[in-house]
Amino acid sequence: MTSTVGPPPYYENHGFQPENIYSARQPGANPYPQYFSTNAPSVPSYVPRVATYQSSRPVAHSSERTCASSVKKIIVIILSILLVICCAIAAFFIWYFVENRCLGSLIECGSSGVCIPPSQWCDGVSHCPSGEDETRCVRLFGPDFILEVYSPVSKSWYPVCQDDWNDDYGKIACKDMGYSVDTYYYSRGVATEVSFKSYMKLNTSAGNIDLYKKLYSSDSCASGNVVSLRCIECGLSTKSMNIMNRIVGGSGATPGQWPWQVSLHVHGIHVCGGSIITHQWIVTAAHCVEGRFSDPYSWRVYAGILNQNEMLLRNGYRVQQIISHPDYDTDSKDNDVALMKLETPLSFTDTVRPVCLPNPGMMFQPNQQCWISGWGAEYQGGKTSNNLNYVTVPLIERSRCNSVYIYNGMILPTMICAGYLGGGIDSCQGDSGGPLVTNKNSVWWLVGDTSWGTGCASPNRPGVYGNMTVFTDWIYKNMQANR
Numbered sequence: 001m002t003s004t005v006g007p008p009p010y011y012e013n014h015g016f017q018p019e020n021i022y023s024a025r026q027p028g029a030n031p032y033p034q035y036f037s038t039n040a041p042s043v044p045s046y047v048p049r050v051a052t053y054q055s056s057r058p059v060a061h062s063s064e065r066t067c068a069s070s071v072k073k074i075i076v077i078i079l080s081i082l083l084v085i086c087c088a089i090a091a092f093f094i095w096y097f098v099e100n101r102c103l104g105s106l107i108e109c110g111s112s113g114v115c116i117p118p119s120q121w122c123d124g125v126s127h128c129p130s131g132e133d134e135t136r137c138v139r140l141f142g143p144d145f146i147l148e149v150y151s152p153v154s155k156s157w158y159p160v161c162q163d164d165w166n167d168d169y170g171k172i173a174c175k176d177m178g179y180s181v182d183t184y185y186y187s188r189g190v191a192t193e194v195s196f197k198s199y200m201k202l203n204t205s206a207g208n209i210d211l212y213k214k215l216y217s218s219d220s221c222a223s224g225n226v227v228s229l230r231c232i233e234c235g236l237s238t239k240s241m242n243i244m245n246r247i248v249g250g251s252g253a254t255p256g257q258w259p260w261q262v263s264l265h266v267h268g269i270h271v272c273g274g275s276i277i278t279h280q281w282i283v284t285a286a287h288c289v290e291g292r293f294s295d296p297y298s299w300r301v302y303a304g305i306l307n308q309n310e311m312l313l314r315n316g317y318r319v320q321q322i323i324s325h326p327d328y329d330t331d332s333k334d335n336d337v338a339l340m341k342l343e344t345p346l347s348f349t350d351t352v353r354p355v356c357l358p359n360p361g362m363m364f365q366p367n368q369q370c371w372i373s374g375w376g377a378e379y380q381g382g383k384t385s386n387n388l389n390y391v392t393v394p395l396i397e398r399s400r401c402n403s404v405y406i407y408n409g410m411i412l413p414t415m416i417c418a419g420y421l422g423g424g425i426d427s428c429q430g431d432s433g434g435p436l437v438t439n440k441n442s443v444w445w446l447v448g449d450t451s452w453g454t455g456c457a458s459p460n461r462p463g464v465y466g467n468m469t470v471f472t473d474w475i476y477k478n479m480q481a482n483r
């Protein structure tokens, strides 16, 4: 952006302009109200005399007066505009501190004004003055999104009985997880195969009090149904999959097939991949935003576009904030996950949609079929691909991936291996941060984010991905702290 420096001020002589204040008066009439002295000067001596352009006609004195009053009017208008701007700025700051009192990624304890770091929220230890950090802990469990509430008394999670539950309660729970209420999808009662020993039930006679104060643990649930809660419509792909192996060894994606996939650019160059999880949040790898790449303003996010050349013609979304996992380790790639918050929210379409974050309690089987996608190199040492590629890869059991002939103990609990020990098919440079997804219960889940590997597609050197299930909790807490 450039700042415009205007030409030096001048006043243009437009000759006589009828002007409502003075011109309407009778010539010679006293321009001052009666309560002023009648011998007030007809032209105030301090009126600035402004040089005008040469005019062929002699300039009348009334024109000078008109000019002076115009200058006054302009000054009044400018001052009024400045006043309005100042008031707006002041109002913004008042709103900011009232609405959002905790600055710098902290979560407020109720409305007490006390702020705590996200890591202390729902960690089993009370930090807030009234213990709010341990009394409003909710999570979604398993592939059916079963809503569970934590009881600090019995130190365990309970599913919520559907009896008397409604969408208003659902919205409160979603908000407490870090979602915005405007993505709320539904609350539904589901009969679970396993019958629970205890439930959280609503005390309907408790009146209009806080949701969490209305909940009590009970051994029975009349309907036998528990709440399945969806805070965002995620994990839908418009295209059905043609499982074809033609990334290294992949095939070209079609629009809407991987609608959560984004390309992350720095100075017009694709650097990493990422996945959309809400209108404003992108999940990527921490190693993508390390060092000189940690400045949010250098990044642009492209969603819903398959071709890199096409991205260069567009503006991309600006990044407001980057949050790297605090325990990310650059050498071991432990906790290789980061969040990007967009300056303006994405509009969801058939080609721009979020993927579902895996819920705790989701079991991904060894050998489970997953998919990776990205604009990464198509062979070891190659350049970024122009088109989005994808390929299917099975998960590899951690113990197996850690065996001496594969990664020899380098696979930590925050990592998950996927690929083929025979080689030939893998993610590669430029795919980092991008999704490893699977389809379960007709929903696409983000199993991992592309992290590392020795070479690309080499035998016994499969791809290593961030284990998203262990990051879900960290992601929600950070969404909550930076809403």
Ligand code: ARG
Binding pocket: 376, 426, 427, 428, 429, 430, 431, 432, 433, 450, 451, 452, 453, 454, 455, 456, 457, 461, 462, 463, 464
């Ligand atoms: N670190 C790479 C990147 O920044 C991703 C490497 C994945 N390697 C692999 N063999 N799967 O893009």
